[in-house]
Amino acid sequence: MKLIVKRKKNPENIFVNIFSLSVTMGIAFLIVIVLILFLSKDPAKTIRYFFIGPFLNRYYFGNMLNSAIPLIFTGLGIAIAFKASTFNLGGEGQVYSGALAATAVCLALPEANGFIGGSLAILAAIGVGAVLAGLSGLFKMKWGTDELISSFLISGAVVLIVNYFITGPMDDPANNLLTTREIAKQYRFMQIFPPSKLDISIFFAVLTAFLVFFFMFYTHWGYEMRMCGLNREFSRYGGIKVKFYLVLPMILSGSFQGLAGAVSVMGTYHMSVKGFSFGMGWNGIAVALIARNNPLAVIPAAIFFAYIEAGASAAMIHSDVTFEIAAIVESIIYFLITAQALKDFIRYRKRRTE
Amino acid sequence: MNESGYYFPVIHNAVGIMTPFLLAAIGGLFTELTGMLNIALEGLMLIGAFFSVIFAASTGSLFLGVLFGIVITMFIALIFGLISLYLKADIFISGLATNLLASGLTVVLAFKIFGNKGVILFKNLPELPSLNIPFLQKIPMFGDIFIGHNIFVYLSWLIVIIAAVVIYKTPFGMRLRGTGYNPRAITALGLKPRNYQLAAILISGFTCGIAGAVLTLNLGAFVPNITSGRGWIALVAIYLGNKNPFGIVIASFVFGFSESFSNYAQGATKIPADFILAFPYIITVVAMIGYSVWKYYKENRKVF
Numbered sequence: 001m002k003l004i005v006k007r008k009k010n011p012e013n014i015f016v017n018i019f020s021l022s023v024t025m026g027i028a029f030l031i032v033i034v035l036i037l038f039l040s041k042d043p044a045k046t047i048r049y050f051f052i053g054p055f056l057n058r059y060y061f062g063n064m065l066n067s068a069i070p071l072i073f074t075g076l077g078i079a080i081a082f083k084a085s086t087f088n089l090g091g092e093g094q095v096y097s098g099a100l101a102a103t104a105v106c107l108a109l110p111e112a113n114g115f116i117g118g119s120l121a122i123l124a125a126i127g128v129g130a131v132l133a134g135l136s137g138l139f140k141m142k143w144g145t146d147e148l149i150s151s152f153l154i155s156g157a158v159v160l161i162v163n164y165f166i167t168g169p170m171d172d173p174a175n176n177l178l179t180t181r182e183i184a185k186q187y188r189f190m191q192i193f194p195p196s197k198l199d200i201s202i203f204f205a206v207l208t209a210f211l212v213f214f215f216m217f218y219t220h221w222g223y224e225m226r227m228c229g230l231n232r233e234f235s236r237y238g239g240i241k242v243k244f245y246l247v248l249p250m251i252l253s254g255s256f257q258g259l260a261g262a263v264s265v266m267g268t269y270h271m272s273v274k275g276f277s278f279g280m281g282w283n284g285i286a287v288a289l290i291a292r293n294n295p296l297a298v299i300p301a302a303i304f305f306a307y308i309e310a311g312a313s314a315a316m317i318h319s320d321v322t323f324e325i326a327a328i329v330e331s332i333i334y335f336l337i338t339a340q341a342l343k344d345f346i347r348y349r350k351r352r353t354e
Numbered sequence: 355m356n357e358s359g360y361y362f363p364v365i366h367n368a369v370g371i372m373t374p375f376l377l378a379a380i381g382g383l384f385t386e387l388t389g390m391l392n393i394a395l396e397g398l399m400l401i402g403a404f405f406s407v408i409f410a411a412s413t414g415s416l417f418l419g420v421l422f423g424i425v426i427t428m429f430i431a432l433i434f435g436l437i438s439l440y441l442k443a444d445i446f447i448s449g450l451a452t453n454l455l456a457s458g459l460t461v462v463l464a465f466k467i468f469g470n471k472g473v474i475l476f477k478n479l480p481e482l483p484s485l486n487i488p489f490l491q492k493i494p495m496f497g498d499i500f501i502g503h504n505i506f507v508y509l510s511w512l513i514v515i516i517a518a519v520v521i522y523k524t525p526f527g528m529r530l531r532g533t534g535y536n537p538r539a540i541t542a543l544g545l546k547p548r549n550y551q552l553a554a555i556l557i558s559g560f561t562c563g564i565a566g567a568v569l570t571l572n573l574g575a576f577v578p579n580i581t582s583g584r585g586w587i588a589l590v591a592i593y594l595g596n597k598n599p600f601g602i603v604i605a606s607f608v609f610g611f612s613e614s615f616s617n618y619a620q621g622a623t624k625i626p627a628d629f630i631l632a633f634p635y636i637i638t639v640v641a642m643i644g645y646s647v648w649k650y651y652k653e654n655r656k657v658f
Contacts, residue, residue, distance in 0.1 A: 039466050087446075145646040148391075148446075149589060150639055156583050157635035164628035282454065289447060322465040327458025334451030339441035 021290070024336040025304075032329050039321050046319040053314025054307055060314060062196020066268060068306035070095070070260035070277070072205040074284025075291060075298040076212050077256030082293045083216060084249035085229040086137065087148040091257050091281020093155025094132050096162045098125035098258030099265045103272040104170070106183035106265075114186030121187065122262045129258020130251045132158060137250030141243045147250065155281070166274050178274035189267040199267040205299075208256075212295040225249055257281060283309075286330055289337050305330070360502070361494040364618050365611070370503055370572075372610025373510045374399065374565040374581075378588035379595065379602045380510075380517050381561030384554040386592050387521065388547070389534035393449035394434050396585025397456030398559055402427040402566025404460040407576050408467070411476040416571065424563035430456070431559025435552045453585075461578050474576045482506070482571055506568045513561065518599040530554060587638050594645050605641075612637040 033047060040046040054064040074091055081088040088094075105121035112120075132154060139145035172181040189199035216222040227235045228245040236242045260280055269276055283305050290304065291297035312326035360366040378395045385392035405426040410419020434452045438445045465471050482504040491497040521527040530550050532540050537547040562585070569584075570576050587609050594608070595601030616633040619625060 035462075039462065139643055139646070143643070143646040143650040145643050146593075148393075149586065150642060152586055153583075153590070153635050153639040153642070156586070157632040157639070160628045160632040160635070164626050167628075168626060282450075285450065322462055322471060324458045324461040324465070324471075327454055328462060331451045331455035331458060334454060335437050335443065335448055338443040338447035338451070339437055 024333060027336055028329055028332045031332050032325070035325065035328060036315075036321060039325070041320055046315050046321055049318045050311040050315040050325075053318070054310035056314070058193065059196045060310060062193040062198035064306050064310035065193075065202060065303065066196060066198040067309060068302040069199075069202050069205045069267065070264045070280050071283055071287050071302035071305055072209060072298055073256045073260035073263060074280050075287030075302050076209060076295055077253040077260070078284045078288035079291060079293040079295055079298055080212065080216070080225075080256070081133075081249045081253035082288055083229050084225045084245055085232070086140070086246060086249045086253075088133050088136070088151050088250055088253040088257075089148055089285075090133060090136065090151035090155030090158075090254075091284050092278065093158035093162075093281070094129040094254050094257035095261040095264075095277045095280045097132060097158050098129045098261030099277055100162045100165055100170075100180075100261070100272050101125045101128040101258070102262035102265045103180050103183060106187045107170070107181055110184045112186075118187050118266065121266065122259065125258040125262035126255040127258070129254040129256070129261070131254070133254025133257065134247060134251040137247035140250075141246045147246075151250075162272075163274055166272050170272070172271070180272045182271045183266065187266055188270055189263075197268050201263045201267045205263070208259075209295050209299050216295060221248070257284070260284070283330070286334055286337075289334070360491065360498050362498045364614050365495075366498040366502065367617065368607060368611040368614035369499055370507060370610075371613050371617075372606040373507050374568045374584055375588050375591055375609050376510050376603060376606040377513065377561045377565035377568065378558075378585055379591040379606055380514055380599060381558030381565075382588055382592050383517065383521075383595075383597060383599065383602060384530065384557045385551070386597060387531050387534045388551045388554045389537070390438075390445050390551060390554070391449075391589075392555070392558055393446060393586070393589065394431070394452035395558065395562055395588050396581055396583070397449075397453035398427050398431055398434075398562035399566040399569070399581045399585050400453075400456040400460055400579065401430050402563035403570040403580050404463070404566070404576055406563065406567035407476060407479070407570035407574075410567075410571060411479055414478065414480060416480050416482065419571070420564065420567045423567045424560055427563030427566065428556055428559040431555050431562075432552075434559075435555035438555070439548045439551055457579055460576075464576065464578070471578065473578075476574055476576075479571065479574050504572065506564065506572075509564070510568075513564075514599050514603055521599065526553075583635065587634065590638050590642050594641055608641065609634060609638060 029051075032050065036046045036050065037043045054060050074095060078088060078091065101124040102121040105124045106117065109117045109120070133151060136145075136147040136151040136154060139150055140147040166180055167178045170180040172179055174181075189201050191197065191199050192202075214222075216226065224235070224240045225245050225248065227238070227240060228242055232242050235245075261277055264277060264280070265272060287298055287301045287305055290301040308329050309323075309326045312321075312323050312329070315321050315325070316323045378399055381398075382392050382395050402423045404423075406419045406423025408419075409422035410416055413419060413422075430452065434448055437443045438448045461471055464474060468474050484502060484504040485508065486502050491501045519527075521530065529540060529543075529545060530553070533547045533550040540547045540550070565584075565588075566581065569580050573580075588606075591602055591605040591609060594605035595603070613634050616630040619633075620627055620630050
């Protein structure tokens, strides 16, 4: 089936985008309020904590920004893959295994210099993520295996294997929790907003977003990658090595997922806890969608997502709803965003199915 | 299970375990034939699993429980379909949204109703009726495969046959396939491809509702995210089964067997449980890659 994809001019009017986004957010929050009215015995209190909870004190506010850090990385990773019309659904496994790899390197080198050992740990995390996602890209390149499903399934297996290492060989015998031992002091990122857990890696995350922006829009590779994303057949005709750009975006995407894992270990948790990174991979997809795959827009989108989760956990602590209410809000936002951002995405998907 | 008199308990269990895969994959086949990648199978199954066990426990009737479960699953499928088709959302993203909604909604409601986010046991659930004919059970292979399963297993086989008839022998099925093959031809007939796609999504909601019910009613409990990737594996079963109902039966059996075998290995060997749990994923990924390699070489031979 050959569909001729007509490319409409997409007016990149930022005000139109912001307006349509705020309508989406408005509807989503309206649904949340209705949901809370139905679920909570004291709706006024719950709603109050849901919306202003994250701003109540330094601790909540800092933690909210802190939980945006891994989302910036996962969001960037997904945005790169989407821009090239490849799909990486294995974020969960890549973040989790990246975290484990970073922890393992830090634990293996308890006496090393903080900078060298820390760099090694981050590289290990990036490497593991890149290999896991790169495999799906490689299979796609070689035999046309759908990378969307293969990356998800590989991730599903990897999550369980990481669980085994955290609860088995690397488990800390000193406590009854399902965690590894703590990494040494010199590997921990500096905290900048006590008493919250916000650490210095937030600057690193913002810098990375700018670097990805530069890579995508101002380098040769980035240009060719976007070309392949827009129209693979045409790019091939133009002499671009199309097959290479099936693997590269997946490798980059996986690297950022792994990095997210390393940052959450070295910045926030200081160890690997069973299941601690669950949701970061999926939320990265939502962040990339809200940001419309623009690396700079990933930063506010990640903070927005962190806000919803912080609101939900504040409402959980101070009132009587559960944290999973955040998942419902997020799913509504997914629905609304995609119903809106359809023009860009229908283009992508049509090309995929051709 | 040896004391129950089967010659190959691993195969007998595999036939039981494959049922949710089979049901979800048959529903997914309909959407696949209309040209949509339906990744919402996972979430729809979860909705079906949650609501059917709750209604079965509160009404005391299996039939009513499954019926309500199916109705609610089809309702969620309807929302998913309307947003995907009529608001022209990307089906992949709205599928992800459906999965997320399912996992959030089931936990939030479980907490609201039972005050508990973990495993919820239902003690007064009626037992699943099953077909037991002891002397037929003794026949090797035949008995292992056909006898002694619960009613859902036989229902799923019936659904496969009905699906095959609908897809290949009725005008509806032909138009359904036409929608995927060439939507413009359907439009030229004066029909709307979208309506057939919506019908396919509703059918997948129907089968996923039953598939979910199989999981929880068999277990007598609801566990958060009880589907644990089965919807995705069902998606792979559609491809491995070459988009053919009977091919899907074989593919589902392979996955059922790998899970049954890993249950067996868990008891019989010292392999850590997490590795064994990862086994079905690994089998699925290997099978999927193998299929694409086979297809790749087959198609390339045609070219040269």
